Amino acid sequence: MSESKPANPLREGLLNRAMPEPCTIVIFGATGDLTHRKLVPALYNLAAEGALPQAVNVVGFARRDKTDEVFRKELGEATRKFSRQGVNEELWEAFADSIFYHRSEFDNAAGYVALAERLDELDATRGTRGNRLFYLAVAPDQFQTILHNLRESGLNRAPQGGWARVIVEKPFGTDLPSARALNALVEGSFPESDTYRIDHYLGKETAQNIMVLRFANAIFEQLWNARYIHHVQITASEPLGVEGRAGYYDKSGALRDMVQNHLLQLLCLTAMEPPAGLDADSIRDEKVKVLKSLSPLTPEMVRERVVRAQYGAGAINGKRVAAYRDEQNVNPESVTDTYVALQLNIDNWRWAGVPFFVRVGKRLPKAATEIAIHFKGAPPVLFNAAGQTLAENVLVIRIQPDEGISLRMSAKVPGAAVRVEPVKMDFHYGTSFGKATPEAYERLLLDAMSGDATLFARRDEVEEAWKFIDRIREAWDADSSDLALYSAGSWGPTEADELLARHGATWRRL
Amino acid sequence: MSSVTTDIEGVGMPVEIGRIDRELGKLWEEAGETKTRASLLNLVLYSEDASAIRENTNIIAEIAGEHACRAILILADPHAGQSRARAWINAHCHMAGKRQICSEQITFHLEGEAACALPSIVFSHLDSDLPLCFWWQAPFRRPIDDVLWSWVDRMVFDSAQWADPAPPLHIVREIGALGDGKTVLGDLNWARILGARFAIASLFDHSRALENLPHIEQVSIDHAPGCRSTAILLLGWLASRLGWKLQPMMSKPFFLAPNGTHVQFALTEKAGPSISRCSFRSGKCEFLLERCATRSFFEVTVSCPGFNEHPRIVNAGREKPSDLLLAELSRGGRHGLYREALEAILPII
Numbered sequence: 001m002s003e004s005k006p007a008n009p010l011r012e013g014l015l016n017r018a019m020p021e022p023c024t025i026v027i028f029g030a031t032g033d034l035t036h037r038k039l040v041p042a043l044y045n046l047a048a049e050g051a052l053p054q055a056v057n058v059v060g061f062a063r064r065d066k067t068d069e070v071f072r073k074e075l076g077e078a079t080r081k082f083s084r085q086g087v088n089e090e091l092w093e094a095f096a097d098s099i100f101y102h103r104s105e106f107d108n109a110a111g112y113v114a115l116a117e118r119l120d121e122l123d124a125t126r127g128t129r130g131n132r133l134f135y136l137a138v139a140p141d142q143f144q145t146i147l148h149n150l151r152e153s154g155l156n157r158a159p160q161g162g163w164a165r166v167i168v169e170k171p172f173g174t175d176l177p178s179a180r181a182l183n184a185l186v187e188g189s190f191p192e193s194d195t196y197r198i199d200h201y202l203g204k205e206t207a208q209n210i211m212v213l214r215f216a217n218a219i220f221e222q223l224w225n226a227r228y229i230h231h232v233q234i235t236a237s238e239p240l241g242v243e244g245r246a247g248y249y250d251k252s253g254a255l256r257d258m259v260q261n262h263l264l265q266l267l268c269l270t271a272m273e274p275p276a277g278l279d280a281d282s283i284r285d286e287k288v289k290v291l292k293s294l295s296p297l298t299p300e301m302v303r304e305r306v307v308r309a310q311y312g313a314g315a316i317n318g319k320r321v322a323a324y325r326d327e328q329n330v331n332p333e334s335v336t337d338t339y340v341a342l343q344l345n346i347d348n349w350r351w352a353g354v355p356f357f358v359r360v361g362k363r364l365p366k367a368a369t370e371i372a373i374h375f376k377g378a379p380p381v382l383f384n385a386a387g388q389t390l391a392e393n394v395l396v397i398r399i400q401p402d403e404g405i406s407l408r409m410s411a412k413v414p415g416a417a418v419r420v421e422p423v424k425m426d427f428h429y430g431t432s433f434g435k436a437t438p439e440a441y442e443r444l445l446l447d448a449m450s451g452d453a454t455l456f457a458r459r460d461e462v463e464e465a466w467k468f469i470d471r472i473r474e475a476w477d478a479d480s481s482d483l484a485l486y487s488a489g490s491w492g493p494t495e496a497d498e499l500l501a502r503h504g505a506t507w508r509r510l
Numbered sequence: 511m512s513s514v515t516t517d518i519e520g521v522g523m524p525v526e527i528g529r530i531d532r533e534l535g536k537l538w539e540e541a542g543e544t545k546t547r548a549s550l551l552n553l554v555l556y557s558e559d560a561s562a563i564r565e566n567t568n569i570i571a572e573i574a575g576e577h578a579c580r581a582i583l584i585l586a587d588p589h590a591g592q593s594r595a596r597a598w599i600n601a602h603c604h605m606a607g608k609r610q611i612c613s614e615q616i617t618f619h620l621e622g623e624a625a626c627a628l629p630s631i632v633f634s635h636l637d638s639d640l641p642l643c644f645w646w647q648a649p650f651r652r653p654i655d656d657v658l659w660s661w662v663d664r665m666v667f668d669s670a671q672w673a674d675p676a677p678p679l680h681i682v683r684e685i686g687a688l689g690d691g692k693t694v695l696g697d698l699n700w701a702r703i704l705g706a707r708f709a710i711a712s713l714f715d716h717s718r719a720l721e722n723l724p725h726i727e728q729v730s731i732d733h734a735p736g737c738r739s740t741a742i743l744l745l746g747w748l749a750s751r752l753g754w755k756l757q758p759m760m761s762k763p764f765f766l767a768p769n770g771t772h773v774q775f776a777l778t779e780k781a782g783p784s785i786s787r788c789s790f791r792s793g794k795c796e797f798l799l800e801r802c803a804t805r806s807f808f809e810v811t812v813s814c815p816g817f818n819e820h821p822r823i824v825n826a827g828r829e830k831p832s833d834l835l836l837a838e839l840s841r842g843g844r845h846g847l848y849r850e851a852l853e854a855i856l857p858i859i
Binding site for chain 2: 022048054094430
């Protein structure tokens with residue numbers, strides 16, 4: 001989020017942000033889904049909007065044998081399908097000239113030496129000045145091999161005056177020891193300042209808007225504390241099952257797959273103190289403070305405050321769907337959590353006594369990610385006197401889909417009698433800003449090219465999050481008898497409802 | 511029935527001016543849940559050209575897809591013999607997911623004395639608490655209506671339409687200075703050169719190219735007939751960014767660069783897009799951008815001993831009035847660079 005004066009004075013004022021320096025982006029796992037669906041369409045859209053410098057090369061590194069031309073053709077087809085704003089053929093042709101394919105096994109040292117030679121050649125012929133961004137769009141078990149070979153071939157060190165950065169896709173480990181090992185591994189090749197851990201939730205406009213909502217509007221921040229807020233609900237629900245990711249998901253589960261990263265990030269943005277500045281470290285410092293303030297859960301507290309569950313057979317949109325254990329490639333005796341609901345507490349002055357309820361689940365009735373701030377009720381007098389309980393005010397920040405913000409309040413129903421009903425003020429991004437919202441990957445790739453790490457997770461953030469999550473995992477590993485079941489298409493197990501009922505609250509109906 | 515009358519009457523449902531809000535309310539009530547009214551902006555388009563009604567309505571339809579607004583379209587005929595004010599309402603809707611998102615348009619035809627009541631017409635039909643963007647398409651005249659202009663957040667105009675730019679430019683600058691100077695001046699001519707500015711900037715991104723920037727000796731710009739002011743504005747932008755000072759008193763004006771280099775310039779009229787070619791000479795290096803009429807891209811090339819870049823294409827931007835207004839609304843900001851560009855070339859405007 002920081003800005004600097006461009007070296008080229010003619011660039012000043014052309015973009016609302018600094019233009020990244022010319023660079024080559026090397027994508028490991030170039031034939032994979034992420035490259036085709038997200039990364040290259042994102043880069044194309046950035047190029048189409050003039051947000052990329054004149055010299056940007058994309059080099060795909062993968063095992064399959066193919067030529068530059070074939071690779072470009074495949075990516076062209078994918079971009080036409082997945083680009084949010086379609087494709088201008090003339091512009092695509094020009095952009096495609098900057099795409100190259102490099103075939104090598106990930107563990108073949110000679111392949112990296114050849115890559116280094118090719119990058120040097122591209123620097124010389126296309127003016128990319130030795131700046132390299134390595135994107136590890138591969139399974140985590142390949143990280144070690146790739147990082148080792150990048151180091152051995154010297155590719156992790158930028159030529160003089162240039163830079164070499166690495167983007168790591170989640171998961172950032174599976175627990176604290178593995179995260180530390182992974183971070184040490186990455187740090188063995190790239191310093192923390194050149195490491196970008198991507199959590200695409202942070203690239204979403206609405207996630208970025210949480211800080212704007214809180215710190216650009218004076219009315220909210222005054223109320224943003226335990227004095228006025230009763231509790232906070234953070235939900236990420238999806239009707240999808242494991243969809244071909246069973247191999248990964250059955251080992252991971254909802255807690256590791258979603259809570260450790262996406263949901264704790266949203267919680268941090270919701271709960272953090274105003275940062276000293278908008279630079280990456282000021283913001284990440286505040287997020288880390290939230291993680292450090294999370295009340296640690298003992299095994300007894302885990303039993304009391306964390307509900308884990310797995311979906312059984314049911315129906316989604318009227319269509320029968322199988323139980324999790326009957327999904328392809330899932331262990332029929334799996335105790336993997338496909339649903340987690342938990343109560344978190346933040347032990348600081350601002351949030352003392354305010355429970356944060358987080359729930360995430362698969363095979364729930366609809367897809368929705370949102371943060372709901374439930375304010376305390378009005379005093380029990382006048383319109384809120386005994387027997388006249390009013391709905392409390394709720395501020396909802398919808399992350400996806402239908403990004404927006406709504407505020408529930410009470411209003412008088414027209415008529416001679418005094419009848420008060422809840423009404424909703426609703427702001428929809430799609431309605432107010434007709435322009436297609438940029439994909440999260442566009443923003444994140446541009447930031448990584450620009451050296452802005454604000455929307456990327458820092459090492460200590462990742463490790464603090466694991467520290468909290470590991471306590472839950474350890475309690476679960478010691479006793480798996482508490483795994484609840486819920487029917488696919490329902491809103492989760494009744495145990496999760498009880499979690500809120502203890503605090504006089506209910507889950508929001510989404 | 512004249513075509514003007516047909517145009518304006520085809521623009522929507524006629525309503526009494528005193529009942530506009532009520533009729534708009536009914537419009538949305540009848541639409542029920544199927545349509546959602548949205549508004550982030552009051553957008554006023556003022557014209558004295560009767561034939562502009564249809565095009566302005568089309569512009570609003572295109573703008574509304576990206577900038578939900580309450581649009582107020584005013585056709586004024588201050589010289590009409592009779593004083594009359596009439597109004598029509600309509601909506602522009604587009605699909606957003608499963609919903610139709612709609613912007614309102616109120617069209618006024620103000621004749622004779624009624625045309626002098628412009629501020630009251632505008633003020634009484636604004637959507638409250640939303641910024642006011644006012645596109646003035648008529649000639650600027652004195653006296654300046656400071657009651658009206660001090661309410662305007664963004665005043666849009668197109669200096670390329672001015673046959674003699676100096677007098678209206680003075681008025682515009684005075685309007686910009688009203689109050690605390692809060693009114694943003696949005697010259698569509700500035701939006702028109704955005705693509706060229708991007709393309710020219712990209713010529714000098716490479717460090718080897720950048721070294722040449724302070725040593726430019728010659729700038730040549732080819733512009734379309736009627737677009738001399740566009741080319742001058744582009745020149746003004748270059749001068750203000752690079753610290754060149756115009757030496758207008760010489761028989762052939764030139765710019766003086768901070769390092770003492772004399773920068774000659776030549777503007778040539780040539781059929782085609784508003785800016786079709788720009789070249790920059792610095793020693794033995796030439797930096798060139800060219801665009802042919804049928805393409806929406808500039809081709810940029812650098813020829814420099816020991817340093818040759820691949821020719822590249824850079825989006826030239828679009829030039830339809832609605833595209834220019836979209837660019838103006840989307841980029842926002844106060845256009846500090848525009849003011850600096852103007853200052854740099856005022857003597858030759």
